[in-house]
Amino acid sequence: MVDNQEKTEEKILKAAEEVFQKKGMTGARMQEIADTAGINKALLHYYYRTKDKLFEKVINMAFSKFFPRVINIMGSGISVFEKIEVFVSNYLDLIAKHPFIPGFVINELNRNPQILISLFEKNIRLKEEGLIDKFNIQLQEEVEQGIIKPIDARNLMVNIVGLCIFPIVAKPIVQGVIFGNDKKQYNDFLKQRKEHVIDFVISSIKMD
Amino acid sequence: MVDNQEKTEEKILKAAEEVFQKKGMTGARMQEIADTAGINKALLHYYYRTKDKLFEKVINMAFSKFFPRVINIMGSGISVFEKIEVFVSNYLDLIAKHPFIPGFVINELNRNPQILISLFEKNIRLKEEGLIDKFNIQLQEEVEQGIIKPIDARNLMVNIVGLCIFPIVAKPIVQGVIFGNDKKQYNDFLKQRKEHVIDFVISSIKMD
DNA sequence: ATTTAGTTTAACCATTTGGTCAAATTTATG
DNA sequence: CATAAATTTGACCAAATGGTTAAACTAAAT
The missing domain is CATH 1.10.357.10 (Tetracycline Repressor, domain 2)
Structure with a gap:
């Protein structure tokens, strides 16, 4: 569902913003970003293949x-x-x-x-x-x-x-x-x- | 030998300063500090038991x-x-x-x-x-x-x-x-x- | 020369971490 | 409903990482 997709992607970005800004690129953990977004870590990689891609965004x-x-x-x-x-x-x-x-x-x-x-x-x-x-x-x-x-x-x-x-x-x-x-x-x-x-x-x- | 000891400890501190300041606490690797100091990683832990202790110093x-x-x-x-x-x-x-x-x-x-x-x-x-x-x-x-x-x-x-x-x-x-x-x-x-x-x-x- | 204390190393270990995959579930489509 | 497509998950993997250990080496003290 497009609606849910956007919601998930939005959640990921919000969570990534929060964690990256607080812990920095090297300190941030993909698991923590997934947890913060309330999703599975594999789903995180499904939307943004690598940590670097997500960080760049x-x-x-x-x-x-x-x-x-x-x-x-x-x-x-x-x-x-x-x-x-x-x-x-x-x-x-x-x-x-x-x-x-x-x-x-x-x-x-x-x-x-x-x-x-x-x-x-x-x-x-x-x-x-x-x-x-x-x-x-x-x-x-x-x-x-x-x-x-x-x-x-x-x-x-x-x-x-x-x-x-x-x-x-x-x-x-x-x-x-x-x-x-x-x-x-x-x-x-x-x-x-x-x-x-x-x-x-x-x-x-x-x-x- | 005291002389060599001080030299090693000095080398470690110099290397740790360099790596920590460049990469930060989370980005720094004990291996890289050891390499920069020209010593073995185990020796690094011999002088400073943990990364945290070294970082604090x-x-x-x-x-x-x-x-x-x-x-x-x-x-x-x-x-x-x-x-x-x-x-x-x-x-x-x-x-x-x-x-x-x-x-x-x-x-x-x-x-x-x-x-x-x-x-x-x-x-x-x-x-x-x-x-x-x-x-x-x-x-x-x-x-x-x-x-x-x-x-x-x-x-x-x-x-x-x-x-x-x-x-x-x-x-x-x-x-x-x-x-x-x-x-x-x-x-x-x-x-x-x-x-x-x-x-x-x-x-x-x-x-x- | 032998012991002793300090120093250095290679090999190893447990945990963490980024990333993958196949299966399951949900959603859209004919 | 049935099928295909997209989404989500749990289990898993290989590499990296902080840390340990036992043994080897060095240099001084007895």
């Missing part, structure tokens, strides 16, 4: 969830300050919704940078649009207009993304070391991050 | 390498601006020397946050000194003196560490997505990060 889904958004915002026609605001706001919302994806993707890419190539093939948008170069042109225009202090687009992008992602990826350290493992304090901290990061970045580049 | 070494430095700098008697300068400079040098440690520690801590507890026992310094609270007092003093804009110590610390660590931890993404996999461009980028991060942070909090 999952990391591809994770990657796809994060990158299109970046491109749309940075490529839009608004001012630099507005871009920072919209980007940080959207990105932090997205991370809050999928808190395990950034660490998962970063870790797996470190384990096997080769993955990025196949990821690019299926997310063909970044390089060819010259996105960063365009954003850099906009930046330098606003620099010349005396709106912002001199800064390079690459540094700015890395800063913004880093400020957004780091507190989540390094959650155990931030929550443990800085907040003495107090979950509430950590969550409150995250809630005020959006406003803070926007302030922090704009404050840094705004011309007095 | 390695992650403890990694953790110890990074945290004492933070404490000494942030607890010293210099101004906020000087602290930012010295900290970023020292931290980026340290990361350059051990580029795989941050990602390794972050990832393993996400896999098993429990590790942090045993890490604290052997690095007993952070919480009891009230380091962050002291730094926050210094910050608020300089805020009142009109030297810096209002900011919380926790946000500032997370920002600084994040700005330092992110480009290294997310190396495949930064190098791949932003620099089209051009190693030289990426390395040049890292070289100018020290100056840039210091500028970026101070610029953000400095009162006009």
